Amino acid sequence: MEKKWWHNKVAYQIYPKSFYDTNGDGIGDINGVIEKLDYFKELGIDILWLSPIYCSPLADQGYDISDYYNIDPRFGTLEDLDRLIAEGKKRNIGIVMDLVVNHCSDEHEWFKKACADPDGEYGKFFYIENHKDGEPLPCNWRSYFGGSVWEKLPGHDDKVYLHVFHKKQPDLNWENPKLRKEIYKMINWWLDRGIAGFRIDAIINIKKKLPFSDYPADRDDGMTSMNNMLAEASGIGEFLDEMATETFRKYQAFSVGEVFNEKDEELPLFIGNDGYFSTMFDFSAELIEEEMTPDLYKNAIFKAHERVEGIGFLSNIIENHDEPRGVSRFIPKDALSDATKKMLAAIYFLLPGIPFIYQGQEIGMENLDSVNDLNELDDCANADIYENAIHEGLSKEQALQLLAEKSRDNARTPFQWSDGANAGFTTGKPWLMINPKYTDINFASQKDDPNSVWHFYKDLIALRKNPEYESTFVYGKFIPFLKRQHNLIAYNRVGDKHIMVLANFQKDAQTISLPSKIKKVLLTNVSKTPDNFSSTSTEIVLSPYELLVVEMV
Ligand code: TEU
Ligand code: CA
Numbered sequence: 001m002e003k004k005w006w007h008n009k010v011a012y013q014i015y016p017k018s019f020y021d022t023n024g025d026g027i028g029d030i031n032g033v034i035e036k037l038d039y040f041k042e043l044g045i046d047i048l049w050l051s052p053i054y055c056s057p058l059a060d061q062g063y064d065i066s067d068y069y070n071i072d073p074r075f076g077t078l079e080d081l082d083r084l085i086a087e088g089k090k091r092n093i094g095i096v097m098d099l100v101v102n103h104c105s106d107e108h109e110w111f112k113k114a115c116a117d118p119d120g121e122y123g124k125f126f127y128i129e130n131h132k133d134g135e136p137l138p139c140n141w142r143s144y145f146g147g148s149v150w151e152k153l154p155g156h157d158d159k160v161y162l163h164v165f166h167k168k169q170p171d172l173n174w175e176n177p178k179l180r181k182e183i184y185k186m187i188n189w190w191l192d193r194g195i196a197g198f199r200i201d202a203i204i205n206i207k208k209k210l211p212f213s214d215y216p217a218d219r220d221d222g223m224t225s226m227n228n229m230l231a232e233a234s235g236i237g238e239f240l241d242e243m244a245t246e247t248f249r250k251y252q253a254f255s256v257g258e259v260f261n262e263k264d265e266e267l268p269l270f271i272g273n274d275g276y277f278s279t280m281f282d283f284s285a286e287l288i289e290e291e292m293t294p295d296l297y298k299n300a301i302f303k304a305h306e307r308v309e310g311i312g313f314l315s316n317i318i319e320n321h322d323e324p325r326g327v328s329r330f331i332p333k334d335a336l337s338d339a340t341k342k343m344l345a346a347i348y349f350l351l352p353g354i355p356f357i358y359q360g361q362e363i364g365m366e367n368l369d370s371v372n373d374l375n376e377l378d379d380c381a382n383a384d385i386y387e388n389a390i391h392e393g394l395s396k397e398q399a400l401q402l403l404a405e406k407s408r409d410n411a412r413t414p415f416q417w418s419d420g421a422n423a424g425f426t427t428g429k430p431w432l433m434i435n436p437k438y439t440d441i442n443f444a445s446q447k448d449d450p451n452s453v454w455h456f457y458k459d460l461i462a463l464r465k466n467p468e469y470e471s472t473f474v475y476g477k478f479i480p481f482l483k484r485q486h487n488l489i490a491y492n493r494v495g496d497k498h499i500m501v502l503a504n505f506q507k508d509a510q511t512i513s514l515p516s517k518i519k520k521v522l523l524t525n526v527s528k529t530p531d532n533f534s535s536t537s538t539e540i541v542l543s544p545y546e547l548l549v550v551e552m553v
Contacts (some may be wrong), residue, residue: 001475002273006197007255007313008474010461011047011096011356013199015321016075017061018414019359021426028414030076030426031141034084043362044455044461047254049096049199052319053081057107059168060145061321061412063201064105064155068186071309074314085194094196096254101183102202103169106154111170114161115154125179126170127162128153129212139212142223143167146384149226151178164226165203166380174206174239180422184246191247197254200277204259207236218222219388230261238268239399240276253277256315256354259289264307271312279354285330286323287528294505296487296527297330300478305351309478314353318344319361324410326358328367335545340366342456342525343503343547347489348458350549352478357457360415363443364453367410367440371400377409378432418444456525463523472497482512488542498552504542514538523549 020032030053040048053075061074071078071305081095104110113122129138133151137160141149144165148152153159153166162171173180187198209232215224246461248255249444256418257277262270270276301316308314329342341364349355371377374386382403389399404410416438417424417496423438435441446452463472482488487506492515493499499522504510517538525547542548 001310001312002504004278006047006278006354008470009046009094009254009354010044010464011256011315011354012043012051013051013320013356015051015359015412016053017051017431018412018425020415020417021428021430024359024428025074025432026426026428027074027226029074030071030084034080034087035083037087037091037093039395040093043458045093045357045467047094047096047196049099049256049356052098052100052101057105057168059105060166061378063100064103064107064166064169065100066105066107067109068104069189074158078447082193089194094254095194096197096199096256097190097195097258098201099187099198100171100201102191102205103163103171106168106170112241114322118153118156118159121178125173127173127208128159129162129197130158131160132158132458139228139229140217141212141226141498142221143218144226144370144412145381145474148223148388149297162208171208173203176461177210180239180242184243188241188250188263191251191253195253196473197248197251197256197278197333200255200257203240203257204230204236204261206239207233209233224368227261237266237276239530243272248278249274251262256280262471265309267311271308271314273312275312279313279315281320281356282316282353285318292330294487294489298505300485301348302483302491305353305478306480309352309438314351315356316348316351316353316357317356318348319358319411320356321358321411322408324406324408325365325367326361327364328410336366337545338451338453339454339525339547340545341453343505343545344392345453345457345460346501346523346525346547347503350393350464350499351474352476352493355464360411362457363416363446364441365413365435366415366437366441368404368413369437370406371404371407374400374403376433377403377423379408379412382407382409416442418442420444456523459523469497469499469522469551472499481515485510485512488512500548500550500552502542502546502548502550504544507544509544510542512540512542514540514552518550519553520551521548522551523547 016028019028021028022031053071054065055067055070055072056065085095095413099138110122110125114126118128137150143149144476148159149162149164153161209229215228218224256279257280259280260283277393282304284304285297288296386399389402414425414430414437419439420441422430423434446454472493472495476493479492481490489505491501
């Protein structure tokens with residue numbers, strides 16, 4: 001594998017609206033990120049990915065962009081962003097923007113022009129079809145947020161436009177070379193401004209199976225999940241290769257794709273040497289539909305990494321702004337503690353690939369315990385989850401409970417800086433409720449406690465970057481250990497050094513036989529001290545939920 005500058009980096013996702021508010025309007029801002037740059041420096045972060053801050057009506061929290069060349073005034077100005085880029089550079093922190101190009105906002109000038117003249121140049125930037133009332137729609141695809149993907153084109157009773165997400169997110173027509181050129185121009189404009197790269201949103205959706213056609217209904221609304229269409233759409237590689245050549249490759253830019261349905265044979269094209277992207281997220285654990293167990297989690301992440309071994313780098317996460325909190329999802333409720341949060345952190349963080357931390361994860365932020373009313377929350381995806389639950393026969397209370405477990409808002413409540421007013425996030429009224437757990441879980445209470453979750457993350461990053469071990473963590477082989485042993489998540493990283501990660505994911509102790517003796521304990525979730533392991537045998541007993549990261553003889 002060719003070495004690239006991003007291989008040894010640690011990345012962090014900021015959800016700007018909920019990160020830190022500096023002017024008291026209840027909305028996090030770019031200045032808030034600048035103020036906290038030393039926080040990231042101290043933690044050891046190299047790359048900061050900012051969820052969208054472009055001009056937007058915020059129908060889908062900025063994933064609906066109305067001007068790709070400017071910053072939404074609620075987040076700041078272009079000058080603020082330039083300052084962030086410059087201040088980041090001083091600290092060796094690269095800024096990564098979110099690239100949302102499957103769709104734009106219906107308030108973007110392209111869409112306004114398309115509405116004014118659907119047959120003109122900008123009409124061809126979108127998917128606009130003729131449709132008369134009473135006739136079937138062009139196809140029965142269900143949008144990701146519920147309801148048909150088709151919506152009446154404003155001002156034209158006889159036309160509809162396609163939106164696979166919210167109706168305020170019309171899909172851009174990638175089949176049109178003029179549109180593609182506009183996108184590449186915009187990407188390069190940002191790269192010229194000095195950003196380190198992009199996270200590429202919802203990119204698998206840019207290739208549609210045409211002509212539009214129905215798939216078998218999978219709910220009694222007569223519609224079909226987008227996945228059915230995506231499984232049949234082929235040819236996305238031409239778009240992605242062109243985009244990479246016209247943009248990222250010219251700049252050696254970092255690019256991380258939101259991709260989750262690639263076929264085995266496509267992997268080298270996506271993330272191999274000079275692939276379409278530098279890396280893509282590993283969503284294998286997030287996609288598990290059954291009730292979560294340690295074994296399911298292990299099998300998913302191990303399989304994902306065995307699959308890309310020798311080909312390229314995955315980006316590892318336990319959560320993002322679209323998921324409930326990782327600790328609430330992957331750790332059984334009765335076992336949720338600082339110790340298990342640390343265990344989960346080490347398991348995913350020391351896998352091959354690029355570790356991403358999502359804002360608040362490093363202090364162990366959890367899901368909401370309950371939701372009293374739909375209005376307490378914000379996300380445009382909530383209504384579909386709620387209504388579908390009611391439709392399936394759940395009570396109102398059960399449907400709200402489901403949202404407390406599944407809503408994307410779990411990850412979007414403001415960062416818990418302290419146990420003070422509004423968790424120290426704002427002096428004003430926060431745009432979204434603060435998670436009531438902020439009095440227990442907050443940064444201020446953890447920063448001086450060497451046994452806190454926050455310090456564990458700091459230690460984890462420092463360990464991965466320790467010159468003695470770095471090449472093993474970055475380029476060492478990944479070899480699962482005792483893969484079939486129930487509730488044990490264990491693997492070897494083998495390079496210049498032999499390192500093992502051993503996690504006993506259960507409430508009983510568990511005995512294992514190691515391939516050799518332990519030379520040194522590098523990290524544990526039980527106590528901070530042991531430098532030399534006293535064990536003289538290769539058989540060790542892991543206590544309940546014990547994590548050990550060790551160097552082997
Ligand atoms: O998400 C794309 C995506 O496919 C899903 O994770 C999606 O959020 C989910 O199915 C809806 O419940 C990206 C962004 O990460 C997400 O925040 C945006 O809403 C979406 O694209 C549209 O831009
Ligand atoms: Ca603000």
